[in-house]
Amino acid sequence: MTSTPRSTPRQAPAIAVRGVGKSYSGVSVLRGVDLDIAPGEVHSLVGENGAGKSTLLKILGGAIRADEGSLSFDGDPVALGNPRDAIAHGISLISQEGALVPALSVLENVFLARWSNRAGIARPKADRRRFDELIELTGFDVDPGARVDGLPIGTQQQVEILRSLARGARVLALDEPTAVLAEHEKANLLALIRRLAAGGTTVLLVSHFLDEVLSVADRVTVLRDGELVLTADAAEQTPASLVRHMVGRELDVLYPEPAPVPADAPVRLAARGLSRGIVSDVDLEVRAGEVLGIAGLVGSGRTETLRLLFGADPAAAGVVSVDGQELTRLSPRRAMDAGIALVPESRKEQGLVMMRSVRENVALASLGSRRAGPFVRPAAEKSAVEQVSRSVDIRAARSDAAVETLSGGNQQKALFAKWLARSPKVLLIDEPTRGVDVAAKSQIHHLITELAADGMAVVCVSSEIEELLALSHRVLVLRHGRPVGNFPRGVDREVVISAAFGDEGEQP
């Protein structure tokens, strides 16, 4: 931990965090965080994907409950995991997923459940007057009569900010507020933050945009792997110094060394001009035995690219080919027939049928290969599932236990097993080790390396840059859906992160 001198606040800090820690399924996402935030301060939280920033915000808002540590607001100790305390102290969390009622108007949302009324009869005119005052304060341009679900995301966010102010928020916690905004909207928001702070409102800002963080914040805190590594005056920092703190950890996991790709290895998977939504014009090539890593910030089009390669979403343009064979009208079925497999980002949402058994889940993608007429051949299925489960080391009490009873690591292994049962030629992996304990993580790393050594072509997306660099023979960096860098193994992680953030000119 880098310790930095802090100015001792004269009055009680608006927010004081002491020794806060949180873990999910035995995976620690936040450890021993101490932080004081003075009233009227603009304080920014930065860190890589998964560093624990959003978790910390949610703990402050009472949305999730820390496992350990204590919180106090304005000097009053408060209970953990209780949104009421946060609300009582005027702490208002504005997250990436909005909390608006879509079918109501802007005005109704701003004063949600606190509408002006006399004896229960609504008085919209009074609300309208209050609304106009808020508009004057913020300088937003929002039509109070518009239905919220018809508004662009940026405007919806303004509605949330208006609501927080209407409720007398004294601490505004913004989770990546500018990620969805256009340039001029960003400038307006940053100006508003300064104005609010000048008026005594405390602002907590989580952002990926380091320039913007440094321009608006009084102080900056860097989180890395759930630990607070730096709290410093923003004036003393540069984007380069922040990046250095964000990534500057020693290797704490021993990664396997990938086998070199043979010089004559054929190209297994190729894509040309792949486009849809944010993904535009992505080209890539992966050879047999090669692991291609795709890096980028959240929202840079990594997951979307993998889904296009698998046909999970139809591409607007571009072609995918396997072993030189172009795949037309790509769908998951066609991709599977061509030997492609996708381990998706969220095993719960997209990967596993949680209430069904381990065996059924592992067998699901290869049912057709073990049947007698319409019937499943139970014995063949049992032995096939056992074999592949052993190869990835699934530890389940019984193979007929529902997959939801397994630990995150074993669930993830079951997801791998499902696809390995098909012996694919190309394996697309989105976040191979998310929410997985350290031991299983290491097993999955070895598994990926072994599969590649056996000749599989692997494309891997990971928010953990360490992991990505250790597993990959090559790293493709995406920014705003476009490839902005293609780096060989051994590239410095700060180079990759700088490319992902888009400030290549300021490499530390």
Add this chain to the structure above:
Amino acid sequence: MSVEAAPTTATPAPSKGEVQQRQGVRVRDYGILAALVAIVVALSLSTDTFLTQGNLVNLLDQVAVVGLLATGATVCIISGVFDLTASASLALSAIIGVTVVQHTSVLVGFLAAILAGAMLGLVTGTIVVRSGVNSFIATLATSIIYRGLAVVVTGGAIVYPLADQAEQFGMLTWPSLFGLTSATTVFVVVVVVIGLLISATTFGRRVYAVGGNPEAARLSGIRVGSIHVAVYMISGVCSALAGLILASRAGSAQSSMATGIELTAIAAAVIGGTSILGGEGAVWRGIVGALILTLIGNGFNLLGWDTTYQQVVQGVLILLAVGVDRWLRRRSR
């Protein structure tokens, strides 16, 4: 940041939590069978008439219609959809069957009714899949259309087979194996076939996967839409067979046949323990549910209770079944 705080799953502590969970599963798995046995034992002890051959034959004849519909409903619910067209399809296919009987023969007419049921299911399924409208609403609307078509086809009148066909038309009421009615035999055969289809085939596996997690199923190469169309066709065939049993009993068919029975079928499925959320359940559960509902009616008759309370008891039972299921689930999470 969406990446952070991936709470994935709340995994229970391996030791105590898992043991509790397994017990929870076991109670939930077979609790409903215990309830059925309890009712049977109670009725056997409290009446002399329950365990007579006449009553049992009658009981199994009665359960055939609701049992067939409950089978269709169960299959649909496992795959994550509802079929509210069941009773309308029942009426329409029975009417089509009788109409064809008039022009050909009883057997051809019966086959035509089954085919009509399958085709109606195909149409319902296609509407649900293509429109993307929630299946509850889409099939509610479709059922009104089917019921309306039944009125159109019959002109609101009751349709009968020709006089010389009447006796053969009643064939489903004839006694068959073990003295059971033919309707019971048809019911048992169909339920066994569909039960095997769902529990032992690759198709069945896909039905569970689609109901449990449609996106995971799609990304595993399963054609989710085709599976849904297929389950509606199964439900349609079940409806048609139930319609034939009712028509055969009554010697006629009409547009208002069996109105509202689709809800009884869904109730039977749920009482049996099939999760309304999809992905879980079994055909035998629907049958157990149908048996329990039928036994309550039978018990009221045999015990000489005031049958005006019968529906109240059935309603309370449905609430109990779903409430206990929910409680067991929450406890095991």
